[in-house]
Amino acid sequence: QVQLVESGGGLVQAGGSLRLSCTASGRILHNNAMGWYRQAPGKTRELVAAITTGSSPNYADSVKGRFTISRDDAKNTVYLQMNSLQFEDTAVYYCNADLTAAVGGGISRLVYWGQGTQVTVSS
Numbered sequence: 001q002v003q004l005v006e007s008g009g010g011l012v013q014a015g016g017s018l019r020l021s022c023t024a025s026g027r028i029l030h031n032n033a034m035g036w037y038r039q040a041p042g043k044t045r046e047l048v049a050a051i052t053t054g055s056s057p058n059y060a061d062s063v064k065g066r067f068t069i070s071r072d073d074a075k076n077t078v079y080l081q082m083n084s085l086q087f088e089d090t091a092v093y094y095c096n097a098d099l100t101a102a103v104g105g106g107i108s109r110l111v112y113w114g115q116g117t118q119v120t121v122s123s
Helices: none
Strands: 003-007 010-013 018-025 028-039 046-052 067-072 077-082 091-103 106-113 117-122
Touching: 003 091, 003 106, 018 028, 018 091, 018 117, 028 067, 028 077, 046 067, 046 077, 046 091, 077 091
Parallel strands: 010 117
Antiparallel strands: 003 018, 018 077, 028 046, 028 091, 067 077, 091 106, 091 117
């Protein structure tokens, strides 16, 4: 069974930095893409950044130049370095992974979600 475990959220002042990490565990055969989404109170979940194998990272316009996503395929881990944090970045951040894995006696390509980690930026 595949699981995603996130860490690194917390409380930070505006202008500060945080680094989120997400590690996928299980019988993973191929990492197709990993990324981060966020959901603020009363808003829909939105893409923050993602890396697809063989492609350049993709960022939401609101975080370009401030956030950097990176991936360590040997560890099935994705990172999100968040700099110059703003009050508007306050949200629950969710890790997302598109993985091919041995699951339930077969091989499946599925999208998995982490449990979410809270990022709070004080103004």
